[in-house]
Amino acid sequence: MSERTTWEACTVRDVIERHFCGPSPDCEERQIFAPEEWGVLKTTAITWAGWNDAAHKVLPKAFWEQSQIEVHEGDVLVTKAGPRHRVGVVCHVPSTRSRLVVSGKMIGLRPKTEVVDARFLAGFLGTKEPQKYIHDRTTGMAESQVNFANEVLLDAPLRLPPVHEQHLIARVLDTLDTAIRETEALIGKLKVVKQGLLHDLLTRGIDANGQLRPPQSEAPQLYKESPLGWIPREWDVQSLDKITATPICYGIVQVLDYVSSGVPVLAIRDLLGDYATGIHRTASSIDLAYPRSRVKPGDVLLSIKGTIGRIGMVPPHFLGNISRDIALIRPTSGIRSQFLAQMLRSPIGQTIIKQAQVGTTRAEISIAPLRKLEIAFPDVKEQVRTEEILESADIRLEEEQAKLNKLKSQKIGLMNDLLTGRVRVTPAVAQTEA
Template sequence: MLSKPVWQEEKLGKYAYIKGRIGWRGLKASEYTHDGAYLIAGNHIIAGQVNWSDCDHISMRRYLESREIALEEGDIILTKDGTIGRVAIIDKLPGLATINSTMMLIRVRSPLVPRYVYHYLTGDNFQKLVADKVSGSSIPHIFQRDMVELTIPVPSESEQHYIAEILDSIDSAIAHTSSLIAKLKHIKAGLLNDLLTRGLDKNGEFRDAIAHPEQFQDSPLGRIPKDWEITILSQEIEILHGYAFKGEYFADSPPGEVLLVPGNFHREGGLYFDKNNIKYYQGTIPNSTFLKNGDLLTVMTDLSPKTLILGRVVLLDLPFKVLHNQRIGKIVLKSPNLWNKEFLMLVMNSNRVRENIISNATGTTVRHTSPERITRNIVAKPKIQEQKKIADIIDAQNIHIRAEEDYLNKLKLQKKGLMDDLLTGRVRVDTSQKITA
């Protein structure tokens, strides 16, 4: 076990050049160029790095007006206005670059190590300052004096380097896993499109409309397999409204039964519950309003600005009971032996069906649909055996994605714990590359 001498804490301004710019005095359209200096804004920061491909470019004259915030490799930048506290480090410059008026430049010198300072600014201590400023102002700002006066622990430079290497390593694992998840979701989307238009032959392979045109037919949905039926949802399902529970008995904490509300529907599918979206009901409850696992449900009201959940369908599978609240539709199959529920959920969540539901929705700020608008959609219905095979393929993809998402969450928790230990000196490192507690 290493001895734990107390690290000296110093003000960041003692060892850093810290500078922001008040404004650009109104950039004109003619001063944006295709190949001039990069102009970085807060929305260009993703996972601690600058997304250079999204940056604007400005004329050389404008760049030279602001040489005091011209970027160098190793610089740290952060958002100081609006959505404050986003931090990035400039590992490599693709060309001349500067920051806009919402950003701040931090350039550290010895004995501080840039990557150590970057990680410190993404940690809990600095982010608590950010949270305090957000809660204390309708238009939050980080001022230059805040960063100048910010105290930061200063281990030896070798220890700073090693702390940064450890955290860089886990950041790389997080970035790799995040990229893999994005690729898996892209693959799943392409696979789903093929499955819902081409289906599977008796050997479990995609049907080929070019090699075997005789296996396909023209339909209102385009070319589909010849043995698929075209049907309208109103002939296949009915959608039952939920119960109008009285708002006076709603609560944000127990006791009470959990109400299923539109806010529990996730924009990427499925349901989620956290402290901000759970509603409890403390009044009298009709027994018929309890939903059961295996129920197909759809959301008919959407408050999200981009209509991200309207018409989304989920198959209920929860370890606790929920109540069938109004504006949540329960989908009841008229011929259960002709539909696989998982397949029907895929069809109703397809882009074509949801885009049709959204385009026919009412309201502006809050969008609404209805059972009638949903069930007027035309869909293709394969034989139920093929439906199940298609659903099983997508389920396998979902299991793979969830496994990677679980791993990503573990990595993030591991990073949080490491940052708490390493950036406070609770766990010390040495040049023999061992972590000791």
């Protein structure tokens, strides 16, 4: 194919030098570390977020030295077997370590670089029409295990712009990818910083001037010994049942059928949500049998079965009940709900909560030992100062997360426009995006 000025219809087969699949033998669950070892990729090496060459296992020696299926920089990889949502996932390989081969659950494509930009090819195969083409031709007895033949991918239709335009499109998308990766990295750092800040706030606290107290090793006079270790002298230690306005309890044992006009009942899955959509509702008669576990705004909720230790807080204007998988903790006036939730959600709080955990095959938290768990806390004014600092950290995280969501939405929109030719890219546009 020579350089053109218009878009041209073709297939994947037309634009690649070759395709390749590999073995799927039993492997040690470790990465390669010796220079002579070879590894086989896991399907998790291929994600919509990009390429991850760390997701691999060391191959048995009998499968080494298979250079014909080794992944190279510039290849395009596509998953071909697994759960429905993990089949047809595409990524471009910008760089890679040597001696990694594809498995039988994926296809490697080596593009003809004079015809197609590998980044464009990977992006195009991830758009709606090629994905539908692939998924319409998968087979399998269940959605948890489907696959497609190599020929399906090779015969998938493409529409290619001239190579120079492909390069421009790839440059625009690369710019967005870079911004996304940088924002994700910043969010990761902010989370680490917040965890460190949270630890300091919950072990050292803040003095009246709004400053973190120095560590106990530097200012021992500011601390006292307690059942929980060294804590600031102004702090107190109490068991949970001494700082709750009502007895800690679990919720409705049997919620039964959904009743559209019934009483909302929170489950573990709702503790991370907005308490507004998807909430189960049960009959008023069942709710009336469990007055002890009716929630009020400001109540702290703790998952006690299955997913142990998930913390939620009932928001304003929400009234309802909880399931048996959740414990209701209603703080007294001396403990602020937000402070208690932050404490229990922290690594320190999670360690304390595990003391009340029983069972091995199906872990749960018993109410009696939960009531006896001890926590350390400052006076209300210091609790407020702690909340304000953590709220500032949360706001910064939310701002960066909103920025990340916007960048991802922009990328999806640009991919749909640029990779399908709906919007043509020019050098001037590419320079603007960069």
